[in-house]
Amino acid sequence: MNVIELQNLHYRWQGQSRDTLAIAKLHVAQGEHLFIRGASGSGKTTFLNLLAGILRPASGSLTILGQALQSMDNAARDRFRADHMGVIFQQFNLLPYLSVRENVQLPCHFSKRRKQQAGDMQATTNRLLEHLGLDRQLWERPVTDLSVGQQQRVAVARALIGSPELIIADEPTSALDTDTRDGFLNLLFQEAAVQGSTIVFVSHDPHIASHFPRVVDLRELNQP
């Protein structure tokens, strides 16, 4: 089964004279780990926002887990994202007044499905934070007390909780040192394997590409 099926997708930012993205076709199978490489400004973040249903394409079709995103209204797309996607963006979108633990558990408040799949939520949160190497002393602290690299790990745990089928990551390792980055990728792959999750990961860092079985250059995909 394909988790992502995309056909003739076009997107243009307002005020631009040509399409930012024009992708004829992309299929991503269930469980696949896809790395999309692209220079700064090539449209990686725009593409992930389309996949996540945050931006709407001007034309074309985008089907995720058999559901056509373009036929959903905004509320349905938000619900679909909460139920089925773990999203890690460059700005981690952590809530500053909540603790590390509360931030990790947020998806379970927005999605019954994620909550059910998380099982014992405290134990699952502990396991994820432990695997990500986040010091136990930080778990009940507000996320604003954490360094950028530590906040990144909280964002990753939040994306993984409740086993979403699709994990979308935008440069999530940019603030990590090499050892922590490798640990992060190992955890991501380990969790994804347990859950059978599909991963789409964008970055301009060529070192990370070698960890992925499928690597695509955005320039090959995108022919505006």
Ligand SMILES: Nc1ncnc2c1ncn2[C@@H]1O[C@H](COP(=O)(O)OP(=O)(O)OP(=O)(O)O)[C@@H](O)[C@H]1O
């Ligand atoms: N909110 C916006 N309004 C108008 N144009 C935008 C907006 N966001 C991005 N763009 C334009 O779309 C193009 C692609 O940007 P995007 O952020 O998707 O690239 P990227 O590959 O993720 O870059 P980076 O690696 O630097 O994060 C750029 O030309 C950018 O100027």
